[in-house]
Each structure stands twice: as structure tokens, then as C-alpha cells.
Amino acid sequence: MKEICKSIRKKDHDPKIEGRSVYVDDYVTTADGREILTGRLLHSKFAKARVLGVKLPELPDGYTYVDASDIPGDNNVNIVLDDTPVFCRDTVEYIGEPIGMLVGPDKTVVDRLLAEIEVTYEELEPVLDIRTADESFFNYEFGHGDVEKAFAEADKVYEEEFLTGYQDQTYLEPQGMMAEPEADGRMFVHGSLQCAYYVHGAVARALGTGPDGVHILQDVTGGGFGGKEDFPSIIGCQVAVAAKKVGKPVRCVFDRREDLEFTPKRHPSLCKYKVAVKDGRVTAVDADVRFNAGGYSTLSAVVLQRGIIAAPGVYDIPNVHVTGKAVKTNTNPCGAYRGFGAPQTFFAMEMMMSHIAQDLGEDSIAFKERHFVKQGDTTSTNGKYHFPVPVPAMLGEIDALCDLRKKHIEYRKPQTGRYRRGIGFSAVFHGAGFTGSGERDLIKATAKLRKYADGTVEVLASNGDIGQGVRTTFPKIVAHELNIPFERVYYNHPDTARVPDSGPTVASRSLMIVGELLRRAAIKLRDIWQEGVEQEVEEHYKEPDFMIPFYLDRFEGDAYPTYAWATSAVEVEVDTFTGLVNILGAYGSFDVGTPVDYNIVVGQMEGGFLQGLGYASIEKMDYDGKGRIRNNSFTDYLVPTSMDVPNMKAVMHVEEYPDGPYGAKGAGELPLVAPPPAYIEAVEMALGGAKVHPLNRIPFSTEDVILEWNKEVL
Amino acid sequence: MNGINFKLNGKDVCYEGAATERLLDVLRDDYELKSVKCGCKEGECGACAVLIDGVLTNSCCVAMGAVDGHEIVTVEGYRETARFAKLSEKFAELSAVQCGFCIPGMILAAEAILSVNPHPTEDEVREGLSGNICRCTGYNAIVNAVLNAAKEGDGLW
Amino acid sequence: MVNGYKPATLQEAIAIRSREKVIPYAGGTDVMVRRPEGVPFLFLNDIDELKQIKDDGEYIRIGAAVTFTEGLKSDLVPAVMKEAVSRIAAPAIRNAGTFGGNLGNGSDKADSVMAGFALDGRVRLVSVSGERILPLGEFCIRRGVTAIRDDELIAEILLPKKNCDLPYYYKKIGGRNALAISRVAIGGVYSVKDGVIEQFTAAFIGGGNVCKRFEEIEATIIGKTVDEVKANAEEYVNAYAESMTFTRGRVSAEYRKTVIMNLLKDFIQTING
The missing domain is CATH 3.30.465.10 (Uridine Diphospho-n-acetylenolpyruvylglucosamine Reductase; domain 3)
Incomplete structure (x- = not known):
């Protein structure tokens, strides 16, 4: 193991474990001692309606109602497109859409007054069905080869539909933001967030101040997983508009039900796959991918892009055609969640490969193995896998952990009795960093190091620690290159008033992209280091020379410079009396390049792996015929506890990436992508295989197991 | 009876508000004990767990009247102890703290396990932590940290 | 105490209860989630x-x-x-x-x-x-x-x-391995003497809008030999299913019915004696 991999005590360990870290809800007053008012949102009760009027109760002194008419700037939240409003326009497009905010000193009084507000609506017919929704925010199409010819010449053509449900990020700290008008006229907005500069752009626009009129600080953030990528921009604008109106600090913290029901989640999807097989080999994939975007477009464009690029999986397929649609429905807008569109398509493709193999009478691991991409192969977008693809070796690693290949054949044989076993396998990648030329054209990351006269060094970057450890790993890289003690390098939570824009905390990019900028900056600083004086160095992102330029209009070129890889196996025992699925073991081999801090990376792998298992099994969330999410409490939206998957093992495989710091690649998202198809293949195998019980959706609950099992019994 | 009298982190206190108030809100708002986190207010996540007479309890599900005559410990009252130091050291060694929001509750859950069972099995630790949701770690690091604390904390518990 | 009573004895508690509308508070885990307002709590948690x-x-x-x-x-x-x-x-x-x-x-x-x-x-x-x-x-x-x-x-x-010391059967099916509300649960006790069932109870969660036993069906089992009951398990299970009302909630009625019937069959088949 390289020196840089050795684990160290995390910088935020002590304050967090001692309960001293200040999360946004923990401020008693502002730093300068001012009282903080509570803001609570008035949410739409209908999925689609015209808002005719809002009748307020008599508001006591100090209580204020805020809505779109109070916005000094522009009522469009700066996300990808401009359609998401700060507060609703004439219509509401989903249940929960913010109509206004009630602000005042006493939380209880605010809640009471909020309940007394009468909104009159003219109800309109909502669009709720992903299949029939005809408006789409985004439509993409791309491919390579000659798909039609391949289908015409195929021995057999397979068609299947795959469905995936919502998944909620379920960070333990709910969404929360706070705005403080400052004496110099600037608006200071801070809270639980991933992307300080996204919030910065959004708030400046809503207030109409220009970029210098606001600054944004990330507070200690209790988890994000993508859920705090775009949404803090929205609440940030809302509290800023409210604070501007009342001239006082305003904080809005969601309660859990509000958070589960009204904040972005993973897009439900419907994927239709058509696959041609000739001489036992897949010759063409035609994938029609539909994501349910919800009422506004928010991040759907980029989520969909990542999803469709991954549509052919980790396989070398000569002819590919992919269409992708993000359809509008009158439901909660979906957004970013670890994996970012890819878990949906990987699930579809992995299950498709398994089902084809089963039909051909071949073990699906062997079948997949024959199709694995390798270094030099072409990607779905006519880019190139520039670096070695370690998937075959990683398959070997999990085979060694759980005797995968043997069990995979053994459990296929007919089983009897109440308890049935299965084991499933999956192989996935995660494209490292932003999709396409985003890093080069949009983000243009800058990172700085400031050395003070006392020899301490501060990292200046905008990437937030959301639990993934960048407050530790960034200083670790810098200390390593400067050859100074780790204690002398520190990285505070970013405030846009004092840090450059090194980009958002998304896309598993922070360590790989910004970590590398910091490594280079540290080398620069080392070269000019002078004792006793303050010095500053800066580094800018440069696209690696080997990249094949990406054109989004054609989906052509290298969508990613490199890829993180995972193989996983999940072994289950299914109780056919009750539908309970006992996970006997869950095993993953992960290649995220060099782990810059082994424990931190293993923690990412294990945490993501468990989220993926939850996504496949117990994490069920849906909306009813009126468009209302019913699973809006922790009683009804279940995530895994410490007792659910006691035997989960993650091992690291290291395939170094020359342009990442010490060989590191993106890590955070990868582990979530792998488990769903492995879990479903295992359950399907236990139930007798795809010929009798083909499974093609997640989550697949205990109830689903029984209803599926009954199909044979009836 | 007038106020609600109880011991909070070793000090005698008297709460004059309503007996129906939530302990969670009172700890955070009146006593400014911000280690006690609000994750759901329904007893389903454990972020607000405290020790009442040494017993792990979700403070969101406790009304103030019920704590009259009892002793409450939050992480603010626990973090100076040798037991805490041992747990913290073991959590640090495995980087078991990620976002940190579940951690104060998790630490008190660990104390509650070890105070009645100084040498728990892995299953016992997992059961003892099962009411404390952690979304970041997948639990392995936390469970192993508690087991390591038990192993090396001989005599502390 | 504002908005609450904390009696020291049961006598005091029932006196308060007879006098005024209060919400009995024992552990708080349910009442604090619903948290009814405007009514004082009657704290019972420290009554010896x-x-x-x-x-x-x-x-x-x-x-x-x-x-x-x-x-x-x-x-x-x-x-x-x-x-x-x-x-x-x-x-x-x-x-x-x-x-x-x-x-x-x-x-x-x-x-x-x-x-x-x-x-x-x-x-x-x-x-x-x-x-x-x-x-x-x-x-x-x-x-x-x-x-x-x-x-x-x-x-x-x-x-x-x-x-209390009879052999028993118990199974709970929740949404996960901890922190889970029963979607279906079944529990029962029995006794057997000389191959004949002398006592048999079976109680259910998920077989109606209340926890329940079906004593009339139990009566048809009691007095039969274990072998007879096992041989006719299907019949008994059907009798139970017909007496129950399966409702849709967090899971479907069909799921509840299937699982209750499966577990009841399992219960009957595991009777020893």
C-alpha cells in the first residue's frame, strides 16, 4: 500500500463525535448574536392546479408571509434550465411545490399560522403516468454501428421492460438553509449543501444582486448523496428572499416528512431493451430509456445523460442505439442521487444479459464474461476505454470471497422445500467526473493553497465535506507533497467569499479532479516555499491530452476520461412462506484507483453498497392516483438498519489512473450501482430462474416475492 | 408540584415549561445541548437518543413530565469520560464517522450496550445499534469500532 | 407541573382520571408521535x-x-x-x-x-x-x-x-430486520396429551383490523389427534382464512392472506406430540 493510502484520524472526527459540530439547525443565534427567525414553506396540496388566491390569517407582529411577489430579482432558480421557480408562478406543478413561506420568531406560532392559511385552487388534470406522459424536458438519441442490420441478421431477438422506483437519499440531517442580511448589504446564505457555488449563482440571481452581493458557506452537512446538489439552491433562494424582505436572519429546516415527500429523489425509470443475439453473442442493443423527471426539469438533463451513456453496460457491443427521455409528470421533481441515472440502466442491462444467458442455457457469468469490454474498446459514445479494464480479475476476487461461480451453477439446479437459495452477479462502471466536456467547458475548476507566515497551509476550494472526507483527504494530499505534518494543513468548510470555484461536490469528482489540482498546487508551493512569509498558489483544471473531444449534440467522444469498476455478488436465502429474503452475504470488489485513505474509501464502498441493496429490496416509495407520495415517514420509507446486511464485504482492486492524484479515480457513487442487479438475479434464481419467474423491477419487496411465487402456485 | 426536576449531565435542573413538551426540543432549545440531533421525531432513527438513568431512549418520544426525578446524559455530559475516549479512539481508527449526524446517538447506543454487556458478540452489537440509522457507513466500521472498544476497554465497562 | 400530572400511586392516578380529561402516558413512544395537543398528560411511568x-x-x-x-x-x-x-x-x-x-x-x-x-x-x-x-x-x-x-x-x-410454559409458535414479518412494524405476525400455544390436542390457540396480526383469535376454530382443533389435525391442516387453514378480513395497508390483502395461511400451516405441522 502506498503511503498516501494509510488511514489517518479524520479532521472532523473529534468535533463530530463530541457533538460540537454546528449543523445549520444548531445555531442558537447568528455568529453576531442576532435572533434567527423560523421560515416554513406553504406547500401545494394539488399536483396540478392554478393558484387563485392565498388568504392569510391575521398575522401577529413579527410574522410575515413571503411569496414570488417579494423576489427582487428573478423567479427562476439557476439549475440546468430556468423552469424551476423560487416560489410558484400561476400554477403549481406537483404536490408540495412551494407557494410561499411564513416567517416569524416562534416555530410553534409559525406552524399554527401556516396551517391557517387558506389557498384556493382551480384543480387541473395532472399527468402522472410515466408511460403516457407526452411532454418531455429532454430527448436524446445516439448510437453506433448498424442496429437494424444486426437485428435483421440475428438468430434471436430479445425484448424486455425494466422498471425502477424512487429512491430517497435519506441523509440523516434533513435539508436546511439560513440567510443573514449583512451590514454591508450582502446576503450571507449558509446551510446543509454540496455545491456552494451553485447556491451562490442561484441566490445572486433571485436577489438580483450580481455575484458580489451574496456569499455562501457550507455548514457541517449531515449527508448529501446528491440530495443536496440542487435543492439547497431552491431553499437558499427562499430564505434569502425572506431575509431580504424582513431584514432579519431566516432559517428553514425541513422536518423529516417534508423532506421525504418534497425533496428530489432518484428518478423512477422505464427501460425497454431490445437485444440481438447471433452465434451466442450479443450483436446489438436498442435501449429506450424513460426517466420520470417530475414537475420541473432541475437536474434531469444530466442525470439522463449519464444513464443513457451507461445503457449497454460493461459490454462490448458492436451495434448500439439508445434513446432517452426525461418526461414531465406532475410529481415531485427528481434530482441527483449517488449513481446519477446509471443505476437504472445498469440494472436493466445486467438483468437483460442474465435473462438472455438463461434462455441460451449458458451460465450468465460466463456469458457476461465473454462480452466484457477491454482496454482499447469503443465506448457507447464512440469514445475509448483508454485504460486497462480490470473486471475479469475483479470477478476472480469475488469468486474467491464467496465461491461465486460454483454456487451460481449449483443454485440453478431445481430446489425443493421452504427455503431456496440464489446468488447473483453484476459488473458495472462509473464514469469518473462530469459527463462529457463539463469539466473543461462549464466547471473550469480552480483550487488554491494559502501558506501563512506560521507555516500552516490552508486549502481553498469549494468542495464540501458531506461525510466523504474531503476535509481530511485534501489536506492529506497537500501535506504529503509539502512533506509537512498533516496537522499543519487544514481545509475549512467553503465560503464563496474566500474560496475559488473548484466546482461542485458531485459526480465522484472532488478527490480525482480537485485533489489532483491540490497535489499540483502543493508541488508548486513546495518549489517556491519561503519560511516566514505568506504565499499563495493556484491551479486550474486541464483536460488530459488523451481525451477524444465529446460533443453533447451527437453524444460522440469520451464521455469520461476513465472509469471506476465494480463487480459484486449477493447470496440470498428466500423464505417462500413469507417472502423474506435473508442476505447471506454481499461481496464487492471495487476499483476506484488508488484509495487516498484506505478506511475512508472502504467506508464509501460499504455505505454505498448498503444503499444499493436497500434500493433493490426494501426502499419502496411511490405516489398515489393524486400524485401524492405516501411513504413520507421513516415508518413507511425503510432504509437498512445494522441488522439487515450483517455480512457485507468490500475489497479494493487498484488500477491506477495516471491523471488522478496518486492514481485515484472517482469513488463515491460506484458502490451503489452494483448491488441491485446482483440482488435481483439472486432472488430470481432462488425462485427458480427467469424461465418461471423473470424479475425485472426494483425494489423487489418481500411482498413482491410472495406475489411472484403465487403466480406459479395459482 | 411546580417545575420538573431532573438531573442533566450531572447537574440538578428544574424545567418550568409544559410537561407535554418533547425532551428533544427542550434539550436542544432550552438547554442548548446540540449534540442531540433531530432526525425524524418519530422514534425511527435514533439521532436524538440520550441515556435516561443509563438506559438508551429516543428523546423525541419522551415528554418532559416523564423525566421528573430522573437522570439524563447527553454526549455533552459523556464526552469527558474514559469510556467516551476509548470509543472515540476506536471510531477514529476505523474512520467510522462520516457525516456525523447519527454519531452522538450512536455513541450513546454503544455505551448502553457495553454498560450492560462489556463483551458483546457482533450480533449483540448490531442489535444494540439497530435503532440508530446511519446512512453513510453501511455500519461495518461502527460495529467493528464498538467491538474493538469492548476488546481493548477491559475494565472500563 | 404545567400541563401534566405525575401521581405517585395508582389511587391518585385514577382519582385524577375520574376528575378530568387526561392522556395516560406510560412510555411515550406512541403518544409522543401522535402528540395530541391541549390535553394534559397523566404520567404513569413512575408508579411503582x-x-x-x-x-x-x-x-x-x-x-x-x-x-x-x-x-x-x-x-x-x-x-x-x-x-x-x-x-x-x-x-x-x-x-x-x-x-x-x-x-x-x-x-x-x-x-x-x-x-x-x-x-x-x-x-x-x-x-x-x-x-x-x-x-x-x-x-x-x-x-x-x-x-x-x-x-x-x-x-x-x-x-x-x-x-405460560406450553410449547409455542411465533413468527413476525416486518419490513426489515429491526425497527419494523408487523405486517403479519402469528403466535400460538398448544398442549398435547397421548397424541390428542388439549389446548390450542392461534393469534394474528394482519388478519383483520384488530389482533385476534378465533376460538370457534380453536374448538374444532382441540380434542382431535395431532395426526388428524396435521392431515386436515388445509381445512383448518381455510376455515381461518374465511373468518379473517384481509385489508390493504402497507402491504396487499393478498400478501397478508398468503403469509398467514402459510405460517398457520407451518404452525400446525410443527406441533409436537
């Missing part, structure tokens, strides 16, 4: 008489304010009850939640109540005008509705000793 577990020769008597954790530590509490209680939520909830609260809040998913049914348990209610002992089947009317009067408090759960 309600915190006892006793053996009076005929019954194991579990005080209403005994927590699940305390019940699990007691040698007197029967195994089927312990198994049911050990699967409730998670430690922090079991440390606070009580036997009386589980019964009093009228939940149709109350695990300890279901086990109480399986043991043919009773509830002792007290008020200033005296006390009543009701079989659980009379106390639990439907979801959210019990037979308790406005002036009464639950004092004890009574579990007939003759049932």
Missing part, C-alpha cells in the same frame, strides 16, 4: 404498582408501565411473550415502550398484545368505582378502539400460568 411483574399462582401479572426491556429481563414473563417483545422496534423503543401502552393505544399491530392473545390473556382495568378484568378479545374492539372507559386505567396484563 404499575411497574411490577408478579406471579400470583394463577396468573403472571405484568404491570401496565413495565417496559418491554424490563419484561425481557424477567424470569416470569413467558417465552412467547418475550419473543414477540424482543422483535419490537429497537432497543431505545423497547426501553421506553410499555405493555400497557401497547394495549391501550389500540394498535392492530401490537406485538405484545398478539402474544397476550395467544396466551389467553386478560387485562385488569381500574377506576375509582372499582376494577374489571376483561379477556383481551373483549378489550380490543377494532383499530384505535378499546373497551376502556374514560375513567379507567390499565393496571395489569394477566397471563394465565397454565399457558
Whole structure:
């Protein structure tokens, strides 16, 4: 193991474990001692309606109602497109859409007054069905080869539909933001967030101040997983508009039900796959991918892009055609969640490969193995896998952990009795960093190091620690290159008033992209280091020379410079009396390049792996015929506890990436992508295989197991 | 009876508000004990767990009247102890703290396990932590940290 | 105490209860989630008489304010009850939640109540005008509705000793391995002498809008030989299914029905003797 991999005590360990870290809800007053008012949102009760009027109760002194008419700037939240409003326009497009905010000193009084507000609506017919929704925010199409010819010449053509449900990020700290008008006229907005500069752009626009009129600080953030990528921009604008109106600090913290029901989640999807097989080999994939975007477009464009690029999986397929649609429905807008569109398509493709193999009478691991991409192969977008693809070796690693290949054949044989076993396998990648030329054209990351006269060094970057450890790993890289003690390098939570824009905390990019900028900056600083004086160095992102330029209009070129890889196996025992699925073991081999801090990376792998298992099994969330999410409490939206998957093992495989710091690649998202198809293949195998019980959706609950099992019994 | 009298982190206190108030809100708002986190207010996540007479309890599900005559410990009252130091050291060694929001509750859950069972099995630790949701770690690091604390904390518990 | 009463004895508690509208508060785990406003709480959590577990020769008597954790530590509490209680939520909830609260809040998913049914348990209610002992089947009317009067408090759960050491069956199916509400649960006890079933109970969560036993079906099983019952298991299971109403909630009616029937069959097949 390289020196840089050795684990160290995390910088935020002590304050967090001692309960001293200040999360946004923990401020008693502002730093300068001012009282903080509570803001609570008035949410739409209908999925689609015209808002005719809002009748307020008599508001006591100090209580204020805020809505779109109070916005000094522009009522469009700066996300990808401009359609998401700060507060609703004439219509509401989903249940929960913010109509206004009630602000005042006493939380209880605010809640009471909020309940007394009468909104009159003219109800309109909502669009709720992903299949029939005809408006789409985004439509993409791309491919390579000659798909039609391949289908015409195929021995057999397979068609299947795959469905995936919502998944909620379920960070333990709910969404929360706070705005403080400052004496110099600037608006200071801070809270639980991933992307300080996204919030910065959004708030400046809503207030109409220009970029210098606001600054944004990330507070200690209790988890994000993508859920705090775009949404803090929205609440940030809302509290800023409210604070501007009342001239006082305003904080809005969601309660859990509000958070589960009204904040972005993973897009439900419907994927239709058509696959041609000739001489036992897949010759063409035609994938029609539909994501349910919800009422506004928010991040759907980029989520969909990542999803469709991954549509052919980790396989070398000569002819590919992919269409992708993000359809509008009158439901909660979906957004970013670890994996970012890819878990949906990987699930579809992995299950498709398994089902084809089963039909051909071949073990699906062997079948997949024959199709694995390798270094030099072409990607779905006519880019190139520039670096070695370690998937075959990683398959070997999990085979060694759980005797995968043997069990995979053994459990296929007919089983009897109440308890049935299965084991499933999956192989996935995660494209490292932003999709396409985003890093080069949009983000243009800058990172700085400031050395003070006392020899301490501060990292200046905008990437937030959301639990993934960048407050530790960034200083670790810098200390390593400067050859100074780790204690002398520190990285505070970013405030846009004092840090450059090194980009958002998304896309598993922070360590790989910004970590590398910091490594280079540290080398620069080392070269000019002078004792006793303050010095500053800066580094800018440069696209690696080997990249094949990406054109989004054609989906052509290298969508990613490199890829993180995972193989996983999940072994289950299914109780056919009750539908309970006992996970006997869950095993993953992960290649995220060099782990810059082994424990931190293993923690990412294990945490993501468990989220993926939850996504496949117990994490069920849906909306009813009126468009209302019913699973809006922790009683009804279940995530895994410490007792659910006691035997989960993650091992690291290291395939170094020359342009990442010490060989590191993106890590955070990868582990979530792998488990769903492995879990479903295992359950399907236990139930007798795809010929009798083909499974093609997640989550697949205990109830689903029984209803599926009954199909044979009836 | 007038106020609600109880011991909070070793000090005698008297709460004059309503007996129906939530302990969670009172700890955070009146006593400014911000280690006690609000994750759901329904007893389903454990972020607000405290020790009442040494017993792990979700403070969101406790009304103030019920704590009259009892002793409450939050992480603010626990973090100076040798037991805490041992747990913290073991959590640090495995980087078991990620976002940190579940951690104060998790630490008190660990104390509650070890105070009645100084040498728990892995299953016992997992059961003892099962009411404390952690979304970041997948639990392995936390469970192993508690087991390591038990192993090396001989005599502390 | 503002907006609350904390009596030291049961006598004081029922006096307050008879005088004014209060919400009995034992463990808080349910009442604090619903958190009704404007009504004072009557705190029962420190009343010594309600915190006892006793053996009076005929019954194991579990005080209403005994927590699940305390019940699990007691040698007197029967195994089927312990198994049911050990699967409730998670430690922090079991440390606070009580036997009386589980019964009093009228939940149709109350695990300890279901086990109480399986043991043919009773509830002792007290008020200033005296006390009543009701079989659980009379106390639990439907979801959210019990037979308790406005002036009464639950004092004890009574579990007939003759049932407490019998072999039992218990299975709970929740949404995950901890912190899970029963979607379906089944518990029962039985005794066999010379191959003939002398005692048989089966109680259910998920087979209607209340925890329930079906004594008329039990009566058709009692007196038969084990072999006969096993041979005709299908018939008994069907009789149960016909008596139950399966409702849709967190899971479908079909799921509940299938699982209850499967588990009941399993129960019957596992009868020893």
C-alpha cells in the first residue's frame, strides 16, 4: 500500500463525535448574536392546479408571509434550465411545490399560522403516468454501428421492460438553509449543501444582486448523496428572499416528512431493451430509456445523460442505439442521487444479459464474461476505454470471497422445500467526473493553497465535506507533497467569499479532479516555499491530452476520461412462506484507483453498497392516483438498519489512473450501482430462474416475492 | 408540584415549561445541548437518543413530565469520560464517522450496550445499534469500532 | 407541573382520571408521535404498582408501565411473550415502550398484545368505582378502539400460568430486520396429551383490523389427534382464512392472506406430540 493510502484520524472526527459540530439547525443565534427567525414553506396540496388566491390569517407582529411577489430579482432558480421557480408562478406543478413561506420568531406560532392559511385552487388534470406522459424536458438519441442490420441478421431477438422506483437519499440531517442580511448589504446564505457555488449563482440571481452581493458557506452537512446538489439552491433562494424582505436572519429546516415527500429523489425509470443475439453473442442493443423527471426539469438533463451513456453496460457491443427521455409528470421533481441515472440502466442491462444467458442455457457469468469490454474498446459514445479494464480479475476476487461461480451453477439446479437459495452477479462502471466536456467547458475548476507566515497551509476550494472526507483527504494530499505534518494543513468548510470555484461536490469528482489540482498546487508551493512569509498558489483544471473531444449534440467522444469498476455478488436465502429474503452475504470488489485513505474509501464502498441493496429490496416509495407520495415517514420509507446486511464485504482492486492524484479515480457513487442487479438475479434464481419467474423491477419487496411465487402456485 | 426536576449531565435542573413538551426540543432549545440531533421525531432513527438513568431512549418520544426525578446524559455530559475516549479512539481508527449526524446517538447506543454487556458478540452489537440509522457507513466500521472498544476497554465497562 | 400530572400511586392516578380529561402516558413512544395537543398528560411511568411483574399462582401479572426491556429481563414473563417483545422496534423503543401502552393505544399491530392473545390473556382495568378484568378479545374492539372507559386505567396484563410454559409458535414479518412494524405476525400455544390436542390457540396480526383469535376454530382443533389435525391442516387453514378480513395497508390483502395461511400451516405441522 502506498503511503498516501494509510488511514489517518479524520479532521472532523473529534468535533463530530463530541457533538460540537454546528449543523445549520444548531445555531442558537447568528455568529453576531442576532435572533434567527423560523421560515416554513406553504406547500401545494394539488399536483396540478392554478393558484387563485392565498388568504392569510391575521398575522401577529413579527410574522410575515413571503411569496414570488417579494423576489427582487428573478423567479427562476439557476439549475440546468430556468423552469424551476423560487416560489410558484400561476400554477403549481406537483404536490408540495412551494407557494410561499411564513416567517416569524416562534416555530410553534409559525406552524399554527401556516396551517391557517387558506389557498384556493382551480384543480387541473395532472399527468402522472410515466408511460403516457407526452411532454418531455429532454430527448436524446445516439448510437453506433448498424442496429437494424444486426437485428435483421440475428438468430434471436430479445425484448424486455425494466422498471425502477424512487429512491430517497435519506441523509440523516434533513435539508436546511439560513440567510443573514449583512451590514454591508450582502446576503450571507449558509446551510446543509454540496455545491456552494451553485447556491451562490442561484441566490445572486433571485436577489438580483450580481455575484458580489451574496456569499455562501457550507455548514457541517449531515449527508448529501446528491440530495443536496440542487435543492439547497431552491431553499437558499427562499430564505434569502425572506431575509431580504424582513431584514432579519431566516432559517428553514425541513422536518423529516417534508423532506421525504418534497425533496428530489432518484428518478423512477422505464427501460425497454431490445437485444440481438447471433452465434451466442450479443450483436446489438436498442435501449429506450424513460426517466420520470417530475414537475420541473432541475437536474434531469444530466442525470439522463449519464444513464443513457451507461445503457449497454460493461459490454462490448458492436451495434448500439439508445434513446432517452426525461418526461414531465406532475410529481415531485427528481434530482441527483449517488449513481446519477446509471443505476437504472445498469440494472436493466445486467438483468437483460442474465435473462438472455438463461434462455441460451449458458451460465450468465460466463456469458457476461465473454462480452466484457477491454482496454482499447469503443465506448457507447464512440469514445475509448483508454485504460486497462480490470473486471475479469475483479470477478476472480469475488469468486474467491464467496465461491461465486460454483454456487451460481449449483443454485440453478431445481430446489425443493421452504427455503431456496440464489446468488447473483453484476459488473458495472462509473464514469469518473462530469459527463462529457463539463469539466473543461462549464466547471473550469480552480483550487488554491494559502501558506501563512506560521507555516500552516490552508486549502481553498469549494468542495464540501458531506461525510466523504474531503476535509481530511485534501489536506492529506497537500501535506504529503509539502512533506509537512498533516496537522499543519487544514481545509475549512467553503465560503464563496474566500474560496475559488473548484466546482461542485458531485459526480465522484472532488478527490480525482480537485485533489489532483491540490497535489499540483502543493508541488508548486513546495518549489517556491519561503519560511516566514505568506504565499499563495493556484491551479486550474486541464483536460488530459488523451481525451477524444465529446460533443453533447451527437453524444460522440469520451464521455469520461476513465472509469471506476465494480463487480459484486449477493447470496440470498428466500423464505417462500413469507417472502423474506435473508442476505447471506454481499461481496464487492471495487476499483476506484488508488484509495487516498484506505478506511475512508472502504467506508464509501460499504455505505454505498448498503444503499444499493436497500434500493433493490426494501426502499419502496411511490405516489398515489393524486400524485401524492405516501411513504413520507421513516415508518413507511425503510432504509437498512445494522441488522439487515450483517455480512457485507468490500475489497479494493487498484488500477491506477495516471491523471488522478496518486492514481485515484472517482469513488463515491460506484458502490451503489452494483448491488441491485446482483440482488435481483439472486432472488430470481432462488425462485427458480427467469424461465418461471423473470424479475425485472426494483425494489423487489418481500411482498413482491410472495406475489411472484403465487403466480406459479395459482 | 411546580417545575420538573431532573438531573442533566450531572447537574440538578428544574424545567418550568409544559410537561407535554418533547425532551428533544427542550434539550436542544432550552438547554442548548446540540449534540442531540433531530432526525425524524418519530422514534425511527435514533439521532436524538440520550441515556435516561443509563438506559438508551429516543428523546423525541419522551415528554418532559416523564423525566421528573430522573437522570439524563447527553454526549455533552459523556464526552469527558474514559469510556467516551476509548470509543472515540476506536471510531477514529476505523474512520467510522462520516457525516456525523447519527454519531452522538450512536455513541450513546454503544455505551448502553457495553454498560450492560462489556463483551458483546457482533450480533449483540448490531442489535444494540439497530435503532440508530446511519446512512453513510453501511455500519461495518461502527460495529467493528464498538467491538474493538469492548476488546481493548477491559475494565472500563 | 404545567400541563401534566405525575401521581405517585395508582389511587391518585385514577382519582385524577375520574376528575378530568387526561392522556395516560406510560412510555411515550406512541403518544409522543401522535402528540395530541391541549390535553394534559397523566404520567404513569413512575408508579411503582404499575411497574411490577408478579406471579400470583394463577396468573403472571405484568404491570401496565413495565417496559418491554424490563419484561425481557424477567424470569416470569413467558417465552412467547418475550419473543414477540424482543422483535419490537429497537432497543431505545423497547426501553421506553410499555405493555400497557401497547394495549391501550389500540394498535392492530401490537406485538405484545398478539402474544397476550395467544396466551389467553386478560387485562385488569381500574377506576375509582372499582376494577374489571376483561379477556383481551373483549378489550380490543377494532383499530384505535378499546373497551376502556374514560375513567379507567390499565393496571395489569394477566397471563394465565397454565399457558405460560406450553410449547409455542411465533413468527413476525416486518419490513426489515429491526425497527419494523408487523405486517403479519402469528403466535400460538398448544398442549398435547397421548397424541390428542388439549389446548390450542392461534393469534394474528394482519388478519383483520384488530389482533385476534378465533376460538370457534380453536374448538374444532382441540380434542382431535395431532395426526388428524396435521392431515386436515388445509381445512383448518381455510376455515381461518374465511373468518379473517384481509385489508390493504402497507402491504396487499393478498400478501397478508398468503403469509398467514402459510405460517398457520407451518404452525400446525410443527406441533409436537
